[in-house]
Amino acid sequence: MNIEQELNETPTSVYAPHEWRHGTVVAGVPWKNPVGTASGTFNAYACGRFYDVSQMGSVTTKGVSPVEWLGNPGVRTAESPAATVNAVGLQNPGVDHYLAHDLPYLKDLGATVIANVAGHCDDDYAQVVEKLADSDADMLEINVSCPNVTHGGMSVGTDPVALAKLMDRLRPMTDKPMIVKLTPNVTDIAAIARAAVEGGADCLSMINTLVGMRIDIRTGEPIIANRTGGVSGPAVFPVGLACVWRVRAALPDIPIIGIGGIDSGEKALEYLYAGANAVEVGGAALYDPTAPIRVALELEELLDSRPELTEKLAKGDTWR
Amino acid sequence: MNIEQELNETPTSVYAPHEWRHGTVVAGVPWKNPVGTASGTFNAYACGRFYDVSQMGSVTTKGVSPVEWLGNPGVRTAESPAATVNAVGLQNPGVDHYLAHDLPYLKDLGATVIANVAGHCDDDYAQVVEKLADSDADMLEINVSCPNVTHGGMSVGTDPVALAKLMDRLRPMTDKPMIVKLTPNVTDIAAIARAAVEGGADCLSMINTLVGMRIDIRTGEPIIANRTGGVSGPAVFPVGLACVWRVRAALPDIPIIGIGGIDSGEKALEYLYAGANAVEVGGAALYDPTAPIRVALELEELLDSRPELTEKLAKGDTWR
Amino acid sequence: MPTTAFSHTVEDAVSNGRMPTRRTVDVVDVRELTPGVIRLTFRDEFIAENVKPAQFVNLYSANPQHLMPRPFGVSEVDGDDVSLIFAVVGYGTDEFAHLKGGDRVDVLGPLGKPFDIRANADYLLVGGGLGIPPLLEAAQALAGRDDCRAIAVLGYRDAHFADVYAAKYADEVHSIDESEGNVLTLLERLWPGLQESGRELIILSCGPTPMMKAVAEWASKRGVDAQLSMEQRMGCGYGTCVACTIDTRDGREKVCEAGPVFTAHQLGWDNK
Amino acid sequence: MPTTAFSHTVEDAVSNGRMPTRRTVDVVDVRELTPGVIRLTFRDEFIAENVKPAQFVNLYSANPQHLMPRPFGVSEVDGDDVSLIFAVVGYGTDEFAHLKGGDRVDVLGPLGKPFDIRANADYLLVGGGLGIPPLLEAAQALAGRDDCRAIAVLGYRDAHFADVYAAKYADEVHSIDESEGNVLTLLERLWPGLQESGRELIILSCGPTPMMKAVAEWASKRGVDAQLSMEQRMGCGYGTCVACTIDTRDGREKVCEAGPVFTAHQLGWDNK
Ligand SMILES: Cc1cc2nc3c(=O)[nH]c(=O)nc-3n(C[C@H](O)[C@H](O)[C@H](O)COP(=O)(O)OP(=O)(O)OC[C@H]3O[C@@H](n4cnc5c(N)ncnc54)[C@H](O)[C@@H]3O)c2cc1C
Ligand SMILES: Cc1cc2nc3c(=O)[nH]c(=O)nc-3n(C[C@H](O)[C@H](O)[C@H](O)COP(=O)(O)OP(=O)(O)OC[C@H]3O[C@@H](n4cnc5c(N)ncnc54)[C@H](O)[C@@H]3O)c2cc1C
Ligand SMILES: Cc1cc2nc3c(=O)[nH]c(=O)nc-3n(C[C@H](O)[C@H](O)[C@H](O)COP(=O)(O)O)c2cc1C
Ligand SMILES: Cc1cc2nc3c(=O)[nH]c(=O)nc-3n(C[C@H](O)[C@H](O)[C@H](O)COP(=O)(O)O)c2cc1C
Ligand code: FES
Ligand code: FES
DSSP: OOGGGGGGGOOEESSSOOOOOOOOOEEEESSSSSEEEETTOOOHHHTTTSGGGGSSSSSEEOOOOSSSSSOOOSOOOOEETTEEOOOOOBOOHHHHHHHHHHHHHHHHHHHOOOEEEEEESSHHHHHHHHHHSSSSOOOEEEOOOOTTTTTSTHHHHHHHHHHHHHHHHHGOOOOOOEEOOOEEEEEEESHHHHHHHTTSSSEEEEOOEEEEEOOTTTTTTSHHHOEEEEEESSGGHHHHHHHHHHHHHOOSSSSSEEEESSSSSHHHHHHHTTOSSSEEOHHHHHHHHHHHHHHHHHHHHHHOOOHHHHHHHHHOOOOO | GGGGGGSSOOOSSSOOOOOOOEEEEETTTTESEEEEEEEEEEOHHHHHHOGGGGHHHHHHHOOOSOOOBOOOOSSOOEEETTTEEEEOHHHHHHHHHHTTTTHHHHHHTOOEEOOOOOOSSSHHHHHHHHHHHTOOOSEEEEOOTTTTOSSSSSHHTTTHHHHHHHHHHGGOOOSSSSEEEOOSSSSOOOHHHHHHHHHTSSEEEOOOOOOEEEEETTTTSSTTTSOOOOEEEEGGHHHHHHOOOOOOOTTTSOEEEEEESSOOHHHHHHHHHTTTTTEEEOOHHHTTTTTHHHHHHHHHHHTTTTTHHHHHHHHHHOOO | GGGEEEOOOOOHHTTTTTTOOOOEEEEEEEEEEETTTEEEEEOHHHHHHOOOOOOOOEEOOTTOOOOSSSEEEEEEEEEEEEEEEEOOOSSSHHHTOOOOOOOEEEEEESSSSSEEEESEEEEEEEGGGGGGGHHHHHHHHHTOOSSSSEEEEEEESSSSSSSHHHHOSSEEEEETTTOOOOOOHHHHHHHHHHTOOSSSEEEESSSOOHHHHHHHHHHHTTTTTTEEEOOOOOOSSSSSSSSSSSEETTTEEEETTTEEEEEEHHTOOSOO | GGGGGOOOHHHHHHEEEEEEEEEEEEEEEEEETTEEEEEEEEOOHHHHHHOOOEEEHHHHSSTTTOOOOOOEEEEETTEEEEEEEEEOOOOHHHHHHHHTTOEEEEEEESBBOOOOOSSSEEEEEEEGGGHHHHHHHHHHHHOSSSSSEEEEEEEEOOOOOOOHHHHHHEEEEEEETTTTTOOHHHHHHHHHHHHTSSSSEHHHHEEEEHHHHHHHHHHTTTEEEEEOOOOOOOOSSSSSSSSSSETTTTEEEETTOOOEEETTTTOOSSSS
């Protein structure tokens, strides 16, 4: 059997409006299709030049902090095989700017919006969640998995006790579905996942980037000013898939958004078969601006011949 | 500057004997050049058909257990972007067979041999080390990082206490330099490295494979019978490099063998600049049988123009 | 960038007593035999001179995200031209199907243990679907010999895509498709006439595992030796990674090195 | 395999009010101007029609292990043909240097904020080395206009590889190499004659950062406005990843979106 034959031969436009055939529900929130954009690789204005971002299952905005953050200095990106290494360090103009600009802009377009929440300490996260609690954001994603900030970020996401404590504080602040975004840079991702769920997470997303680096052999020094960065792109695909598989095995009922290395409908489908409720496209958008919408369209065609799967998705259930 | 210009234009043969210009010393053991072969991707007879394996800086043999192990059943390998996922499960004919066949064969050829030691429990490791203690092996590598066995393997390599206990037992059993091979599938590789060194490791090697998987979208089931496997190949390069960088920062004096995604002299050189004493080529040999010797030759040319680095290597010192 | 400065020529390998490593060769011809079944011919003197029936070659994708070997049995050799026949089933075979004469492709080989072809015997070449190619190569190897007969027994799903190649070399070609039956149907039909020559009868077979198992059992009941060419997912194809094992009476063996050819006895399919 | 079933045509994008995404275009010509410096021409109607001076395009490697964009300033447009000039410095540029007419390459663009070219002014196009290409495009844009003059001031390490292209469009071309001095040497030499037209004098510059800084300071002292085209490593080239920032008086800005062109004032290089 040729996989290609599963795909419709009539060209489907990545630019034109589309009637989605296979929607899903993630932690109670309807998505037009099971494909979103991952945080930090999506910018409403930049991506909106290339395709109608409201057509995505959801869009996740860049990590937002209580005040403007400048992120890391200098060179922030390097290439690695089938991947990129990035150390942006969560540069963003702060939550007030977000509430005044990006969020209303996206909601006016009709997008389903996940607000990614960043912090250097528990107070930071709490301040952002407080401001987003009654906003128009559809879901909040608590980013405890950024490898490129010294405090907060991954240091919380690698420690089940710290994570449970943070969730105890954030959970009562809003009724919005709360996603916890997990890092693969841990010994036992299921243990962290359990801590997040016990702390009240409605949903988990994984994976954030793997810690990695590149060195310039002309100078012998790291290419990225921050020295190490986060690896994303096709290279991390099997790692993200195994994380979803393991967490699904440990927690049969929690909604999971699968992220990591997705650049085609087939790869998105693998995540659904591993037990994800939905997926997000990250780094692929960096070298192919319409990758997220293309993946959504490709997945749709693959789902057309998989009624058992689409029935489950429609109800918010998962394959396993 | 064009990197290509750094390379000699005269073809160098991967098949013919070679006079190595830049040797090194790893934990007291002289290597003809800083490039070895990684365990599990090297078989003396299979690789020896393609090139003179004694020309390598070292060769590390497949994990060896007290008795024959059959490894995992069924499909053991799957492709992933710029990588492979494998779950061999340490199939090997046992230490007695190793001592009777592979080891003498390699020593007769003049190879510098690292014997990779596998076990399901501390007793297993001890039995193998005991038999290898007075063998002709030049170094022993304790594999506490295989992700594809249920007991032993990675379960020891992710737990500093268990690792220290194992090393306390193995260390007194032999005078041979003892390498501990680390897994990247941990929250803090430097903590594991410290435990290994405190337990008496003379050298560390890293990384073993990352946990990953692939799913067949025709069936919705994992391709590999063991479901998850270990990811190796170019994709893991930036992860391995960052592991070496971090362990070198934590432990300035311990010899380190850098492994992970090396398929060219440039990539080998990045590891040396990250602080490795030497490197090993693993998965690249699976799709290019002469990759290990080619990498050694490429690195040699790059080292020709880096006398500060080669001086350090010659003494067994590192760049950082 | 840098790998170019190293010499990988076949002559260099051979003069140093080594097997040539992965190398880039010219594609001579690519044609579709029936929808989704492709015959690809490339030029490589080393493989052409050395390959034996049931040995295989690795092809490699030109896309460096797809690194793993794609093993294919050799189906025919013509001068320095080496032909394969394969089904398009995934990424690599789709890519190779779109090559054309004048393109280039990376290969390694010949690899694996061939059929054991003994003197003075009659050979039943029993192939199913994409297991047929190595049997064509076996027919070609037997074609020159007076002391052997080659009787091809080929089963297809529908189109009889390989009959024309089998007919070039085999003494007899019998083929069948699913509308009529399978190779067992043919074997039953042929059996009475097969014992006439008085020579030893040997089965060489390649195809889907259930088919080969049935063939082996059929042969065992009749006291006929069978050699079966097996498949397994491969990590390297040349014996270094231990990915490709199957369980045999001799233990868990590498298909790429101990095989792909195993006897029915080794596989435990001879009911002994 | 699957991405082919989707329509990425420029017409489709434009008719839906979108910018066309990454697409494959035909390479028309590739030539080496001086060792290690390449001029590559590809055909793309959309870029040819829309690109403005200092805007850039992303090229992408055909090797899917090398995914990141390679940004290059456009140096000339001729009908639908778009030319770039680049130095071979790494993997991607080496690959592009080996393309030839008839090959294909993936592109995205035009990207970034162009030079602000106002009416009724004299332009000093001050370029250094591989910063020269966008200034050639600026010269071309100015070539049609009666109300502006374009004076190219070009500095090279050795070979004056771009003079011939500058001379096609600029009113004057002055160039220098390291054996004689740098662009500052030329600016000093030209300065007395530059004020004669009475029109506003504007500097457009691109080149190594130390050169641009010196040019900006030279301009500032003389009350001349300077626009500078900057470089930074890019993750996407179109504003989505925030990898490409530099620090300006307006904050930490994306070079690919707020730039590559910044004023000397924005960069804090005007000593005000
Ligand atoms: C010794 C041997 C001889 C073979 N000879 C032939 C032949 O003559 N004609 C023919 O059509 N096929 C043959 N095959 C099967 C052929 O190797 C696979 O169909 C082919 O590798 C699929 O590659 P792909 O890239 O299209 O599939 P993908 O699924 O994209 O490949 C991914 C990986 O899985 C491996 N793989 C996928 N399917 C198989 C399979 N069935 N067997 C082994 N590996 C697989 C690929 O090699 C690759 O490493 C042979 C297999 C073996 C082991
Ligand atoms: C807006 C802009 C316009 C440019 N215009 C030109 C031009 O007209 N002519 C020209 O010769 N060069 C130009 N450059 C620099 C050019 O982009 C790099 O030389 C090129 O990307 C190097 O690619 P590589 O694959 O050969 O290098 P590699 O080192 O193999 O590339 C690895 C990664 O690093 C990036 N990279 C490496 N060096 C640079 C660099 N100096 N600047 C930015 N990214 C880099 C690459 O884009 C790639 O993502 C421009 C850069 C920018 C940002
Ligand atoms: C440039 C860049 C910036 C990112 N910024 C964020 C961020 O702000 N918040 C977050 O949770 N994840 C961030 N990520 C991680 C991605 O959302 C995603 O989890 C990761 O890249 C893996 O998916 P991919 O392989 O599809 O890129 C960022 C990734 C990249 C490449
Ligand atoms: C097929 C295969 C088998 C392996 N077997 C072993 C083993 O027996 N012992 C061990 O310590 N590492 C083993 N490894 C890990 C490699 O030695 C190496 O650490 C890893 O593959 C990363 O390097 P690479 O990216 O160069 O392949 C194996 C890897 C592969 C691909
Ligand atoms: S495929 Fe590697 S040993 Fe057989
Ligand atoms: S390169 Fe991505 S925002 Fe500029």
